[in-house]
Amino acid sequence: MKKYWLIGAAFAALLIIGLTTWSARLDIAVDADEPLATEPKLAQVLSVQAQPAATPGSINTASTDDDPAYDGGYDDIAETPAAEAMQAMASQQQAILQYPSYSQPYEYIGAAHRNWNRSYPVDIPVLDGDETLSLQLQRYHHIYPQALEGQLVASMAIDVMRLELVDADSGTLLYSESSDEQSFAIALEADWPRNLRLRAEVSFAGGREQLSTDLTFHYPAARVTAVGQARVEGADVVAEVTAEVEQAGIYRLRAVLSKDESQPLAVLTAREKLARGQQRFLTRAHHSVLPEHAAELYLTDLVLERMSSHPGDEQGFGQSNRTSWPLGIVNPADIDTSPYQPDAQEQRQIEFLRNWQG
Numbered sequence: 001m002k003k004y005w006l007i008g009a010a011f012a013a014l015l016i017i018g019l020t021t022w023s024a025r026l027d028i029a030v031d032a033d034e035p036l037a038t039e040p041k042l043a044q045v046l047s048v049q050a051q052p053a054a055t056p057g058s059i060n061t062a063s064t065d066d067d068p069a070y071d072g073g074y075d076d077i078a079e080t081p082a083a084e085a086m087q088a089m090a091s092q093q094q095a096i097l098q099y100p101s102y103s104q105p106y107e108y109i110g111a112a113h114r115n116w117n118r119s120y121p122v123d124i125p126v127l128d129g130d131e132t133l134s135l136q137l138q139r140y141h142h143i144y145p146q147a148l149e150g151q152l153v154a155s156m157a158i159d160v161m162r163l164e165l166v167d168a169d170s171g172t173l174l175y176s177e178s179s180d181e182q183s184f185a186i187a188l189e190a191d192w193p194r195n196l197r198l199r200a201e202v203s204f205a206g207g208r209e210q211l212s213t214d215l216t217f218h219y220p221a222a223r224v225t226a227v228g229q230a231r232v233e234g235a236d237v238v239a240e241v242t243a244e245v246e247q248a249g250i251y252r253l254r255a256v257l258s259k260d261e262s263q264p265l266a267v268l269t270a271r272e273k274l275a276r277g278q279q280r281f282l283t284r285a286h287h288s289v290l291p292e293h294a295a296e297l298y299l300t301d302l303v304l305e306r307m308s309s310h311p312g313d314e315q316g317f318g319q320s321n322r323t324s325w326p327l328g329i330v331n332p333a334d335i336d337t338s339p340y341q342p343d344a345q346e347q348r349q350i351e352f353l354r355n356w357q358g
Contacts, residue, residue, distance in 0.1 A: 097349060100340050103236075103286040106256065106264040113254060113267045116303060117141050119215065121153070126209050131156045135200055135213045142217045143317050148186040152200060152211075158182065159203045168195040168214055192217055194314070221247040221306040221316035222274070227299055227325035235336045236284040239299060239327050243281075245274045247316060249306045256301040257285050261324055265289050268299075271307075287335045294331040300324045 096108060119137040126133055137150040152161055163184060165175040174196075175186055199212045228240040241253060251274050257266045266289035272281040283299065290297075302325075304318035 097342055098340060099288055100286050102269050102284050103289050104267050105289055106266050109267050110256070110264055113256065113301065113303070119213070121213070124209065124211060127156075127206055133202055133209055133211060135198065135211050137198070137213060137215060140215055141317055142188060142215060143319055144188060144190050144217070144219050146188070148188055148198070148215065149184070151183040152202065154182065154202070154204070156204060159205070161203075162201045164199045166197050166199065167193045168197040169193065188217055190219060194218065218317050220319045221245070221249070222251065222304055222318035224302055224304055224318065224320040227327070230297060230327035230330050232330075232334050235287050235338055235340070237287070237290065237297070237330050237335065239283050240280055241270070241283055243274065243279050243304065243318065245276050245279050247306055248275050249273070249313070250309050251281075251318075252305045252307055253281070253283065254303045254305075255283060255299045257289065258298045258300050259291050259295045261298045261300065265291065286340060287332065287337050288340060290330065290332055290335070292332060294329055297327040297330050298324050299327055
């Protein structure tokens with residue numbers, strides 16, 4: 001039993017460090033259909049079954065403790081699937097900590113960034129479970145003037161679908177239509193409430209079924225209106241972002257740094273407290289995520305979020321005037337390539353991982 005306690009304790013410590021590191025560096029809700037780099041190994045740890053009991057020769061029969069002592073130590077632990085998974089997790093965490101939290105390689109958190117606004121449908125069984133229906137929306141958060149777009153996914157033919165959009169809090173009907181088409185696009189009005197519910201009544205041969213799904217609707221809290229050309233500051237490439245702010249608050253900008261607008265390099269994160277009006281803040285890309293040779297860089301896939309700072313302060317979102325902003329050509333030869341120096345907390349995490357791995 002002591003062997004399994006040791007495995008469990010080591011895994012718990014690694015899991016705490018891993019969650020702390022990922023939450024600080026992802027800094028976003030992870031709703032990705034593509035697993036993060038540690039997920040396959042983590043799944044192995046969670047699904048691993050108890051290992052066979054130790055052979056009689058490995059037990060100190062003089063012990064009267066309920067848990068037998070192991071005279072051969074715990075070397076066999078290193079050969080278990082759980083230990084291999086923890087070794088992989090430790091290596092992964094050490095790799096993550098080599099990069100600053102504001103400039104993370106795309107391979108680590110690209111999937112989470114791409115899918116931050118994904119809506120997850122639920123299949124509803126009908127006709128005694130032989131068929132299924134589901135409402136699939138293109139996104140969960142809708143920012144005016146984005147339309148509510150989606151489709152009904154049915155495993156059988158349908159006759160007609162009636163859609164109703166209501167205030168999720170009061171039940172007030174805002175919109176309705178009937179159609180024999182399975183895809184839909186509903187124009188949302190600027191003064192509609194934040195919490196919405198889409199209901200669908202579907203008629204088909206052999207029956208009728210009602211479906212519903214919730215979504216949120218936001219009037220833009222701010223808008224990115226310009227992004228300046230990149231410049232070098234020490235070990236970073238810096239670009240100034242200009243935003244027109246409607247609602248003051250703490251804002252977080254997440255964006256993809258790309259080479260030639262087609263090759264994602266990193267996810268950049270900037271956070272600033274912004275007042276109303278025209279405001280500016282900086283995005284930074286550490287040299288460790290940049291290409292080896294001079295290249296045209298772009299800032300793409302911007303997500304501008306007004307963060308909730310206290311209970312009752314609702315989260316909001318902004319928009320960008322463009323989906324891609326050119327930053328100009330950056331030459332790595334102009335940049336200080338000194339390695340990133342982790343802070344005190346990161347150093348402690350690295351030291352723990354190194355000690356654990358031996």
